[in-house]
Amino acid sequence: MDSSPTPVVSALAHSLAAPQHGPRPLPLFLSILWRETEANPDLRRLAFQGLRKYQEAVRPAPPPVPKPFATAGSAKLLRFGRDNGRAPVVFVPSLINPPQVLDLSEGRSMLRHMAAAGHDAYLVEWGRPTKDDTDLGLDGHVTDRLLPMFAALPRPPILVGYCLGGSLALGAAAVMEVQGVATIAAPWQFDGFPPADREVIASLWKSARPTCEKLGYVPMEVLQSGFWALDPARTIQKYAAFASMAAGSDAEHTFLAVEDWANGGAPLSFAAGRDLFENFYGANQPGRLKWRVGGGQVDPDALACPTLSIRSSTDRIVPASAAPTLNGGFTLDLGHVGMIVGGKARTLLWNPLSEWVSTHGG
Template identity: 70%
Template sequence: MDSSPTPASTALAQGDAAPQHGPRPLPLFLNILWRETEGNPELRQRAFAGLRKYQEARRPAPAPQGRCIASAGPARLLQYGAANGRNPVVFIPSLINPPQVLDLSESRSMLRHMAAAGHDAYLVDWGAPTAQDAAIGLDGHVTYRLLPMLAALPRPPILVGYCLGGSLALGAAALQPFPALATIAAPWRFNAFPSADLALIDGLWRNAKPMCERIGYVPMEVLQSGFWAMDPARTIRKYALFADAPAGSDAERAFLAVEDWANGGAALTYAAGRDLFESFYAGNASGRGRWTIGGQAVDPAALDCPSLSIVSTTDRIVPAGAGPRLREERRLSLGHVGMVVGGGGREKLWEPLSLWLSSHGG
């Protein structure tokens, strides 16, 4: 039998041309593109050119992930640093989109930066839920996924939660003590969201809920369509700008990495989606002190450890005012994703956060 590599396997080894890459859901993206460029044929042409370029661009081979040291259901705990006698630092991403936003590429990885700075850094990968996980809500992700994995560490870790991962980190800290906790762009006080955004999200969930209830999960496309609807003009404009990005440039590589991340990700369990849309967005349960885990109310003000809330005044996804009130707060002027992967992220977020972690034993 001929064991020489096929063209397909060779392409995978060298990088992924992957013509199937594209915004999800693509029909909705095309609808938005057509609507937003009505009366502007030049912008329409450039946006389509950017879309085609994105779909056909060759992707580099992904950087190797950290070493798995624990798992709980589909979730895994990946180690990026090395044991150093100090407190481990566990980074908890959102349930929405893949965890790779914190390890996007060799040059845009908060996890690799933290490991290089001497922290024993870990990343939670929530994995893909199965049909049997439909009843696991946000509280269950804390009790059945996060806490069992943290128990495998040699000593209690410092928690760093990004976006919804910050909300879940606060839930874990309400149940057991940790040396310190930091949140990055974490939604907590949902009454601080613009009323138009809350109405949009409510309508999105009302339309999607019957289907999600039948299938037992919330497809990533439901969530992505909500993000696009918040700023459709920007969604199309960035593809038009990408059409002009020089081939092989850092700008091109960054766009591909971020968009592939944004268009990827597993579904949410049905119960987690219901909690997010009904209890959090519609009911502001967390902001009103009504979110409980195992009968324990989650109250950030009651945390008996150093705590830091990092928010951004230009965050379109989680407004600065929606963050939790912790002992310290730091305000940035970077976008929701840009603060962790953008050009200014290293100076404005990674390095100050590393110093804060070191000051608290991490």
């Protein structure tokens, strides 16, 4: 019987090692690279060149981060705008990976675009869970993190949630007064994920759960290995393409910023990971209206405020069929990250979202 560690166990072990500058977990990435390029030596060569280039590249300085407007536990609320007498607009990022994808660089920042358009824009930064946060589930991230920070706002906000942050934004809207809710690539109808993808995720969690429970948290490497498993070919091809990007170009800087974001991030508390894998992906609690926050049911149809669901027909992480059905919405043909920071993001997402926010009091 093969006694070698599974990829998930290897990822967990690597998460406890010294930090690295590169894809995380690197051993799993190299295993995928070798497997995906077995019949294509040219692709393998380019992918290794791209990996080396990524590891050794000099990064531009990131944009300055605003001072916290409010805090709750490890979470912070960062203010990018200024009081305009209208509803604050709060962007809620995913718990998976850092919030910097919404403020990637001076020229690719949805938050700075919204502030420049006159919105009083804020960004939630979740921070790192502590040993006392082991039992903080997804509902607790709403009641113990978001709600206390939102209470410091000058008036009820408009919430804009990206990815899992959209799910949490709907949870917050169910238990507090808000002016509106917009979700971007938010997973809600988990039966809308391809069955094969849900099987991959279930297998991943089955392997990782015992170790995560002992640790009290779910390392980012476990989540990243799941993303890679959904589309391993693309994982390798993008590094091969990076090998030929012009040094100092906008494309190179964007690749570095996006990959550093994708390979970064704090772990999830164990309870949040358990909720995500077992109650959301496994049991589809949100889609079946079984998810409860603050003791109450989260039902998007019951919200009294305007709602908007933005999805993408080419999103491999959160397919359009998994997004919530809200009062309004539209579908893009940009990827999960491309819709936020890609070359067409300003025209196809940032500007329409800004107009919707303005129309509804923000």
